[in-house]
Amino acid sequence: MLPAWTFLxxxxxxxxALSLVLGPFQIIRxxxxxxxxxxxxxxxxxxxxxxxAGSFLFGxxxxxxxxxxxxxxxxxxxxxxxxxxxxxxxxxxxxxxxMIGTYVGLVAAFVGVVAVHTRRVPAWFVVHPVWMSLxxxxxxxxxxxxxxxxxxxTGRRQRxxxxxx
Numbered sequence: 001m002l003p004a005w006t007f008l009x010x011x012x013x014x015x016x017a018l019s020l021v022l023g024p025f026q027i028i029r030x031x032x033x034x035x036x037x038x039x040x041x042x043x044x045x046x047x048x049x050x051x052x053a054g055s056f057l058f059g060x061x062x063x064x065x066x067x068x069x070x071x072x073x074x075x076x077x078x079x080x081x082x083x084x085x086x087x088x089x090x091x092x093x094x095x096x097x098x099m100i101g102t103y104v105g106l107v108a109a110f111v112g113v114v115a116v117h118t119r120r121v122p123a124w125f126v127v128h129p130v131w132m133s134l135x136x137x138x139x140x141x142x143x144x145x146x147x148x149x150x151x152x153x154t155g156r157r158q159r160x161x162x163x164x165x
Contacts, residue, residue, distance in 0.1 A: 005120070008054055008057055008058070009058070009120065011050075011054070012050075012051055012054045012055065012058075013120075013121065014139060015047045015048075015050050015051045015054075016047075016051045016106065016109075016110070017136070017139040018047055018139060018142065018143050019044055019047045019048050019051065019103075019106055020106060020107070020110060021139065021140055021143035021144075022040060022043065022044045022047070022143055022146075022147070023044065023103040023106065023107075025040060025147055026040055026041055026044060026099070026103075027100060027103065032092075033092075034154075035154045036150055036151055036154045039150055039154060040147065040150055041087075041099075043146075045080050045083070045084060048076060048080050048102060048106070049076075049077065049080055049081075051073075051076070051106075052073040052074075052076035052077045052080070053073070053077065055069060055070065055073040056070060056073060069109070072105060072109060075105070076102055076105060076106075079098045079099075079101060079102045079105075080098070080099075080102055082094075082098050083095050083098030083099040083102065086098060
């Protein structure tokens with residue numbers, strides 16, 4: 001029997017999954033620095049900070065992997081914060097480096113989670129494949145709707161401001 005999902009673990013997994021979807025949008029999308037990039041970036045940063053900070057509350061500091069994950073979480077807190085500071089200072093190159101590096105770390109953590117069959121996510125996919133597939137589709141849908149909404153509302157605002165000049 002698999003242990004039950006707690007609210008913290010479930011929201012941690014959802015925030016991490018949303019971050020996985022939002023990350024490529026931020027990395028690939030042009031232009032950078034516009035209101036869409038800033039709003040999605042702020043949301044991504046909050047999600048990543050929640051994922052990293054929340055992981056300290058899971059317990060389990062008794063294995064090498066648990067300690068490694070806490071070190072990764074501590075680094076994530078630092079790198080997201082430094083990425084924000086670099087953006088505010090106008091250091092785009094370092095901002096990009098910290099944020100893309102953090103995203104690469106997120107992808108690596110995701111691979112680690114799904115590669116170890118005893119972890120909660122792959123085990124639940126085995127036990128509840130339809131339910132977990134629906135959750136995956138829902139997370140992708142929520143992220144897509146969020147991005148479409150941001151693009152529509154922020155883009156409309158930008159066009160209105162450009163037209164009034």
